[in-house]
Amino acid sequence: MRYLMTTGQNSRQADEALFAEMGAFIEEMTAAGILIATGGLEPGGVKVTSVGDEITVTDGPFVEAKEEILGFALVEVSSHEEALEVSRRFRRIVGDGASVLHRVMGP
Amino acid sequence: MTPAREGGLHARVDAVWKLESARIVAALTRMVHDVGLAEELAQDALVAALEQWPDEGVPANPGAWLTAVAKRRAVDHLRREGRAERAHAEIAHAGESDGEPAGAGDEAGDDEADVLRLMFLSCHPVLRTEGRLALTLRLLGGLDVAEIARAFLADDATISRRIADAKRTLAEAGAEFAMPGRDELAARLSSVLEVVYLVFNEGYAATSGQALVRTDLCGQALRLGHRLAALAPSEPEVHGLVALMELQASRSAARTGPGGAPIPLHEQDRGRWDPVHVRRGFTSMLRARDLGGTPGIYVLQAAIAVCHAQARRPEDTDWTAIAALYDRLAALLPTPVVALNRAVAVGRARGPEAGLALADALRDDPRLRDYHLLPGVRADLLGRLGRHDEARREYARAAALTRNDAERAYLDARASAPAGTTTAPTLDDRAAAFLGGLEPPARRAYGQTLRRLVRGLGGTTPLDALTGDEVTRVLVTTWGGAAAATWNRHRAAVRSFAAWLDRPDLAEGLERRAPDRPQAAPLDPVRVVALCDDPAVPVRERALWSLLHESGAPVRAVLALDVDDLDRDDRCAGAVTWRARTARLLDVLLVGRTRGPVFLADRRPGPARTPAAGDRCPDTGRTRLSYERAEYLFTRATGRDATLRLLRPRS
Numbered sequence: 001m002r003y004l005m006t007t008g009q010n011s012r013q014a015d016e017a018l019f020a021e022m023g024a025f026i027e028e029m030t031a032a033g034i035l036i037a038t039g040g041l042e043p044g045g046v047k048v049t050s051v052g053d054e055i056t057v058t059d060g061p062f063v064e065a066k067e068e069i070l071g072f073a074l075v076e077v078s079s080h081e082e083a084l085e086v087s088r089r090f091r092r093i094v095g096d097g098a099s100v101l102h103r104v105m106g107p
Numbered sequence: 108m109t110p111a112r113e114g115g116l117h118a119r120v121d122a123v124w125k126l127e128s129a130r131i132v133a134a135l136t137r138m139v140h141d142v143g144l145a146e147e148l149a150q151d152a153l154v155a156a157l158e159q160w161p162d163e164g165v166p167a168n169p170g171a172w173l174t175a176v177a178k179r180r181a182v183d184h185l186r187r188e189g190r191a192e193r194a195h196a197e198i199a200h201a202g203e204s205d206g207e208p209a210g211a212g213d214e215a216g217d218d219e220a221d222v223l224r225l226m227f228l229s230c231h232p233v234l235r236t237e238g239r240l241a242l243t244l245r246l247l248g249g250l251d252v253a254e255i256a257r258a259f260l261a262d263d264a265t266i267s268r269r270i271a272d273a274k275r276t277l278a279e280a281g282a283e284f285a286m287p288g289r290d291e292l293a294a295r296l297s298s299v300l301e302v303v304y305l306v307f308n309e310g311y312a313a314t315s316g317q318a319l320v321r322t323d324l325c326g327q328a329l330r331l332g333h334r335l336a337a338l339a340p341s342e343p344e345v346h347g348l349v350a351l352m353e354l355q356a357s358r359s360a361a362r363t364g365p366g367g368a369p370i371p372l373h374e375q376d377r378g379r380w381d382p383v384h385v386r387r388g389f390t391s392m393l394r395a396r397d398l399g400g401t402p403g404i405y406v407l408q409a410a411i412a413v414c415h416a417q418a419r420r421p422e423d424t425d426w427t428a429i430a431a432l433y434d435r436l437a438a439l440l441p442t443p444v445v446a447l448n449r450a451v452a453v454g455r456a457r458g459p460e461a462g463l464a465l466a467d468a469l470r471d472d473p474r475l476r477d478y479h480l481l482p483g484v485r486a487d488l489l490g491r492l493g494r495h496d497e498a499r500r501e502y503a504r505a506a507a508l509t510r511n512d513a514e515r516a517y518l519d520a521r522a523s524a525p526a527g528t529t530t531a532p533t534l535d536d537r538a539a540a541f542l543g544g545l546e547p548p549a550r551r552a553y554g555q556t557l558r559r560l561v562r563g564l565g566g567t568t569p570l571d572a573l574t575g576d577e578v579t580r581v582l583v584t585t586w587g588g589a590a591a592a593t594w595n596r597h598r599a600a601v602r603s604f605a606a607w608l609d610r611p612d613l614a615e616g617l618e619r620r621a622p623d624r625p626q627a628a629p630l631d632p633v634r635v636v637a638l639c640d641d642p643a644v645p646v647r648e649r650a651l652w653s654l655l656h657e658s659g660a661p662v663r664a665v666l667a668l669d670v671d672d673l674d675r676d677d678r679c680a681g682a683v684t685w686r687a688r689t690a691r692l693l694d695v696l697l698v699g700r701t702r703g704p705v706f707l708a709d710r711r712p713g714p715a716r717t718p719a720a721g722d723r724c725p726d727t728g729r730t731r732l733s734y735e736r737a738e739y740l741f742t743r744a745t746g747r748d749a750t751l752r753l754l755r756p757r758s
Contacts, residue, residue, distance in 0.1 A: 002383075032126075033333030036383055074383075078326050081122035085169075092167065 002036070002104040003083040005090070007071040012095030021093050029075070034086060038073040074104070119165065120156055127170040128249035129334075131177050133221035136284050138181045142228060143274035146246060148184065152177035222247070223338040224284050226331075229273075230299040233280040238273035239302045240309070245270055247334075248327045258324050259309065296339070300348050300405060303331045307352050311359070325356055336391065346395035347406030353388030354412035357381045368513040373421035374606040385416050407436040421611060430456035443475045451484055459491040479508035483518060491609060499524065520544025521607075532570050534561055541607050556600035559585050570608065578605075579616035591620040630753045632656075638744065639688060647732075648740055650692035651706055655754040657685040662751045666732060668705045669721075670697060700724075704731035 012018055029035035044060030061068065073090070077083045080103070087099050128149065135145035152173050166172040229242040244250045244258070256266040287295040310324025332349040339345050361379035364370055392413055395406050402410065411432045418424040433449035446469055454462020466485050475481045486501035502522035509515050524540035538557045542550050560581055564573065578601060586597050598617045605614040638644065639653040654665055660683040672680040678690050685693075697705070703724030711728045712718055722731040741751050 031333060031337030033330045036387075076326070076329075076383075078125065078323060079118075079122060081118045082125060085119070085122040085126060 001077060001079075001083075003075050003077060004102050004104050005073045005075065005083075005087050005099050006069045006102075007073075007090075007094070007099040008068060008097055009066055009070060010094035010097035012093075018093070025089065025093060029086065034075050034077060036074040036076055038071070040071045041069055043068055043070065116161055116165075117157070120153065120160070120169075123156075123169045123173065124153060125249040127173060129222050129225065129247045130170075130218045131174050132246050133225040134174065134218055135177055135181050136225060136228070137221050138178070139184060140284060142225070142246065142277060142284070144184070145181070146274075148180045149173075149177050151180050219338060220286075222334065224286060226299050226335060226338075227287060227295055228277065228282060228284055230295075230302040231277060231280075231282050232295070232298050233282060234273050234276055236302075236305065238269050238276065239298075240305055241266055241269040242273040243302050243331070244306065244324075244327060247331060250327070296342060296344070299335065300344060303328050303335065304348060304352070304405075306331065307355070311355060325352070325359070328352060329356060336394075340394075341398060343395040343398040343400055344403040344405045346391045346398070347403065347409045350388045350391035350395060350409035351405055351412055353384045353391060354409065354416050357384035357388065357416065363513070368517055369511070372415060373424070373611070374603075377419065377421075380416070388416065389413065402435070404436060404440045407432055407439070411436070422615075424455070426452060426456035443469055443472045443478070444480075446472075447475070447478075447481055447484055450488075454484075454488050454491075459488045463488040463492065477508055479505045479514075479518070481505075482508065486521065487609075516546065534564055534570060534573065537570060537608060538604070541604050552596070553600040553603065556597045557604060560601065560604075570610070573610075573613060575612050575615045578613050582617060591622050594620050595622075627750075627753055629755050629757045632757065635754060636688075639692070644744060646692060646695050647706060648744065650689065650696045651732075651737060652741065652751075652754055653689040653692050654683070654685050655751060656756060657689050658683045659755045662734060662737070666704075666706055666734060666737060670700050670702050670705055673697075673705065700726070702726070706732040706737070708732050708736060 026035060026038060043065070045062070046060060047058045047062060049056045049058065075083060075086055077086065083101055083103075087101055091097075091099060131152070132142070132145050132149050135148050136142050139145055139148070155176050156169070156173060160166075160169075225246060226243070229246050230239050234242065240259075241255055244255050245252075250258070252263050252266050252270070255261075256263045259266070286292075306324050307328035310326075310328065329349075329352055332345070332352055336345045336349050357380045358372070358375060360381065361375040361377070362370055362372075388409070392406075392409050395402075395409070411429050414425050414429050414432070430449070430452040433445070433452045437445050437449050447466065450462045450465035450469070452462075453465055463485065466481065466488060469475055469481060470485075482501040483505035486498045486505060489495075489498035489501060499522055502518050502524075506515050506518035506522050509518060521544060524544055538561050542554055542557060545553060560578065564577055564581060582594075582597060582601065586594050598614070598619065601617060602611075602614040605611050635652065635656045639649045639656070641649070651665065654660075655662060658665065665683060668680050668683065673693070674680060675690065675693065678685050693705075703726060704722060707724055707727065707729040708731065709729075712723075712730050718730045723729070738751055741754075
């Protein structure tokens, strides 16, 4: 089963130590076949809205900075608990903040 | 807020264990030189966790905690055995890694190398295959006996015995916990690859009823494969195996129909192949290619899978390349199953006659005597050569041999099809034969389509004279104006029939349509106001409807509101805001209420149902109003056409 983890602002300073620790974690999770894709997200974003036949494109931001989603990871795990455990390990690295997990339905 | 879905401490410990156990057991095996003992000590640590964590709380780094405790037990054991010197060395070693986050520093490198040694050990050639499988899942996958038993459809006692036998055999053979020497590396590695691929195939071959429990084996095998690829990155065959498994896994959703009936590769809906697995497969394949060398059996099989994955439509398949790959594979892996697949590929690339010649040669192989795919393949080739009587007999044989119910039904359908005529079979005959072989529900559903098709094209039309354009014309004239779902259903029936005829070209012109998404318009605001002001309707419903209308918020978000989420002065609750009408109705609704869900059900839950604490009003014991019930109440009040979602304001 797959889960999408999205993450907002984290408290830990993005310095070399963080990059090294995060790099090792990402490498380990990739090697284990757990991490499928991950990346940071540009703040703000663009919203595409459809009403009837009309498509509207609006530039962000749409939420307050502290609620913005700034990163994601798509993981392949064997249980809900395992998804939680992987995100716990991630949270231990990045300091204060929050991540949200959604099970990905399908394909 | 709903309480987190956590399966409690046991589930959490289990998740930690599955992620960490291979490293822990491997590290202990290095210390005590006995895999059975290492596993027992690791289990002791697990038991300690279950005893201590409920009181002391789960440690910040549970994996490191388990490792540290397990290593301490191993040191204690060494002391008791009088191997004090060794114990002291291990204390020094274990002390360095105590509490260190796993995956940091050089320690991880050591531990990972131990994992590779453990893989070599649990797949050791002195073990019987079934012992290797069970031991690998146990030691490297962290599965418990019951999980392994479920996966192999065996009972717990059998699996326990297999694991115990395997451990004893390793001890008696003096199998070492070490990297194999250069001279035996290739053979030992292929033993590991074989085990991983067997685990995968056990999962992949699962039939529908067992699919849920058994497909996890595919996941286990993929994990083992990826881990192995990270540990032995310079071995092309490891990447080949990972590519092969990923590409096969990409097809798992597409390869069975709704009833569990197998769908052959060339009839699968390629849109359902999982692109994530395909991409990972291609990536591994590129790694294998970059490493160069003569392709081994896994790289060759993966290359064949790549050919299939690259074909957007079945008719785009490069059978010439596949047949050439099978020629090479058959030389390296002269098994009858490979030879049979080669016959199929050659039959496609170089004509049915050439394929049949290869398949016929296999009839004398005793290993294939009871293998249902041999008569199945021969039947297909005979049919394409127009030898229908022989083909029917072979289908019947195949049906009698298969152990998979869904597959048997499929083969029976072909076997019971009238032979047709050796001269040109007519559309009428073939349609009747096709329908006759289907289960009643499918027969009814497809019958309508095919009757129209036969009527539109003429039942006595020889099949050879039919073209895809004519089929498209009939379908478009009959159902061109229908809803997408209707069109797609008829299209599916025709495609299925065309595939059965081995004439996929007949359905080629039928494009799948995206489903229509009817965008129902929001309700007229005048009507909404009338509903919210109707004194005959209970105030709870009116408050809910008014809130949905004024806020435009999702129904679930509104039903999830608790009394203390509401800021009634500022008329908002988070992002949900409202105006005067809702404020007035909420004031009436919430008289005397200070907590619990805003919208409550009418009744208390029955004794058999215990709702989560957050979904129950602590004062009245009533539970949160469910979406279904809210929807029902709205539908009842407004007539059949409206749903809660339509209360959103018009933009």
